[in-house]
Amino acid sequence: MPELKMPANLPDPIINENAKIVLQRRYQRKDTEGVVYETVKELFWRVASAIAAEEAKYERSTVKPAKLARDFYDLMTSYRFLPNSPTLMNAGTDLGQLAACFVLPVADDIEGIFDAVKHAAMIHKSGGGTGFAFSRLRAKDSVVGSTGGVASGPLSFLKIFNCATEQIKQGGTRRGANMGILRIDHPDIMEFIKAKERDGELNNFNLSVGLTEAFMQAVNEKADYNLIAPNTGEAVGTLNARDVFNILVQKAWESGDPGIVFLDRINRDNPTPALGEIESTNPCGEQPLLPYEACNLGSINLGLCFAKGRNGKDSEIDWDELKRIIHLSVRFLDNVIDASVYPLDQITEMVGKNRKIGLGVMGWADLLYQLQIPYNSQTAVDMAERVMKFVQAESRSASKQLATERGQFPAYPESTFGKANLGPYRNATTTTIAPTGTLSIIAGCSSGVEPLFALSFVRNVMDNDKLVETNPYFEAALNSADAYSGKLMEEIAKVGSIKKMDHLPEHLRHVYVTSMDIEPIWHLKMQAAFQKYTDNAVSKTVNLPNSATKEDIWDIYWKAYEYGCKGVTVYRDGSKTSQVLCTGDGD
Template structure:
């Protein structure tokens, strides 16, 4: 029986953008398509449904009603938010709460179309899917049962893409997929070129699975073997440097394919007895075994800044630690509360009980502390924060193991041999892109810098109002520099690096994504990755003048512990093209409810262009939220 919502629950303080997003995509709708629950009811629905799982565990120190209130405050204070499917589906008949899944694609017609069917079921329930196509025999291989020849992974990738086109995730957005092919697959050149035609495979992020052996061959300039996954025999050779150059060229042209370091990922595989990890979720931050799913959640770091004795801002470590521990309990309960679309997934998820606690609002926290993103101090703070979250998260998982028992696969995992204490969860930390979650929380996305400090809003009477990032606006007030003229200039520029009238101290701290060198983006990703069980979703922004050599240099920095990487060159990626077309139409469009960037009413369908694997834009119904 569902818990009744207590009277006088606090109302969350949300931005207008957050209210719009919740109304369009998260609040339950009636037959007329209008919301039939309030924001308070949504958060209570989620809090109570997740808290009710606590009754299964007799050793818990919590009573269900008290825990439901704690979960409600955790979310409505905006200190932590779970992934979108949990907000959408907890306490509903659908009840599917996981964000991301990985499905195997075997080398037979039956296995391939089973994967297509399973993916459709997952997309319908609100999840995203990752696939490795590396098991499929290469094009023109002989098919013994028919005497014909195989069409290869690319042809089947097209089938998955078409199927996805017809299914919306939970009825709210088109399905998202990750497709991975090993660098030593005989069809790798076709895969690298797969997105040469604009609009091709538009429902997939593509990544090449790199190996240490391949990267060694690149460095030595020698050939490497292509291996048939069906026979295990060599099917020829390619020059590693030439293949790497092609990979760089295509990434420079369109942002695809990305790269995934398979050996690096599997070194951190906590359950190698269950097999190798072949794929990740669509955004790349969650490596998973076949049929695994992961429940994600993010801490809003911007809210853990307090004034110290000197009056300067400092991190509230005590509050952060308490929030981490409650969030880990929340996410472990989500595993039990979720209804999974397949029995195979239910079994695998509860065998390993992986969760992914991450962060958002990091750029806002840096602003508040006066620390530049692209600085050694910024890197050190990022690493210290994630090390603290990892330590506190693992302690919380150890405590849950005492209450509830370790994850069932613990005896066969890597932890006993290390002398580690039993854990409730095989993994605890992941850093997701938090596209819409950061809008709800009113903060910056993931560990990304802001895309712009200021923007212009058109109001109904044609007046143009300038909106500034609130922390930047406060800094201008403190320095006595705020003026309508300056605000307009910042709005036109998007950033302040060219405004020499502003003090160097301000310009140094308030940097945006395109102000930051690509190597700093990658170093920040590595700083967080060193203390993250799974992986870190991070965009490496490159200016329009970025060269292929720039991308090559980044991709060769694999030793920095990064598990995957996507690069976005301004003007060369579909999202940037979309933003450019929007910018040209500004004079004729109404801009409403701004957050960090323009929020523009557009004549587009619900998910014409939705992307959560980048902090640049999120499209919801007829509104484009440009971060």
């Protein structure tokens, strides 16, 4: 690819204080002594120019690489869009691995298992996270044909994956993150459900139980269901579905783990069933993938798509601007696929067939604050549907445009799009909503589609750097209500929320809600609203107060199913002493 020279008049990016620390620690290039030799401006130019340079190989492209590089640079440094962390870290470098999400198969033999351990290590080294289904592994104590011994089962191998992850500092930047999934009808499912009951156990894994429609029906009917030996396909026992669901809920109440994913639902939306069945997602659950598939993500900062109405009334979203950002971002993410060097040939091949990308949003809570819409309201849920419907439609339209310039994704003819004659499209999926743990720090916005954790708080950034952060939209609202004072800010930093501060104006307490002020049902309704128009899945945690009961969690798990979510994760305040993965401040 031709090198694109940095233009002399390229403006310096404006960087917030938290971003400065994060970028320097993890993203700016360092020499062998660990000394940073890249400025933030050079970082963003490295990424923008490397991704834009891919354009040159498409003869029918309508855009010039040099102009595109500048557009990408402006897009990122205005924090309207950011690609996932591996792209920021590795674009334009020798490593060149740009995707955050991978799923690897785990075969039912020693060679296959240790291949997966090795492949995961290679992916972690490059900054990616891995998901695995352990469902194909034969149950503990089943016979091993070649030795006449007995198998040790999925759980014993999970520990090996966990240990291996512990030892690999990802490219000197992040420690590995994994998802482990086991089907509900696997004979070792009870052991799996209890696997994280001791704090710190399997610390490099998020666990999710893969639920099926048949199982959910059995729960509803209080019926028994069969456990199936994966190696023989035979039913080897039965369990009562409701009892198992109860224990699942109990464990999630105790520690947040395991979460649940609805496997049949994920496969119903699998765009290329001819290429295989989806058994797992990436570590934070938002990206279901086929074995050996990878996906790169990127997020649009909705907080910057606010359009103030005249006289402060009729504020809206700047739809034209959002459309422009979506189209540019889809081109960016499609180019990332070409620019990326994957650690395994099988992955290069799979990614080449489907060309999945995951464009999502962050800064949702910031946008709602500006629109003066409480997160816990039907108006917000309706707005979520409207926004995501637009993102999905426009990202697909951008993908169609790219298909005319560069051709459809190779698996298109055998895909559900091809069969329904919908395309051609350049990408088998275009939308995913990521947690944006670190991206939201860089962009200085609220993360993903989550409500704010606190209006003002002390953030622990990596080791021991402490930073006080106040939401800028909240601060502005306090100022214009003449309510701002240093003493008040100290008070708010202690509790995070203003819900109980009667001395503050009612409308402020109504609009500026935080995750703890929001009843679980609104978390779920919001997740479902975004999921309705997302090809892949939505990363969302239903935050609960410490006083939440097991019945509350049962209700959430059940409603997640009824509302059409692809999975759900709950977190009860104070139920884990160690930091949750992917919050961006310690992983």
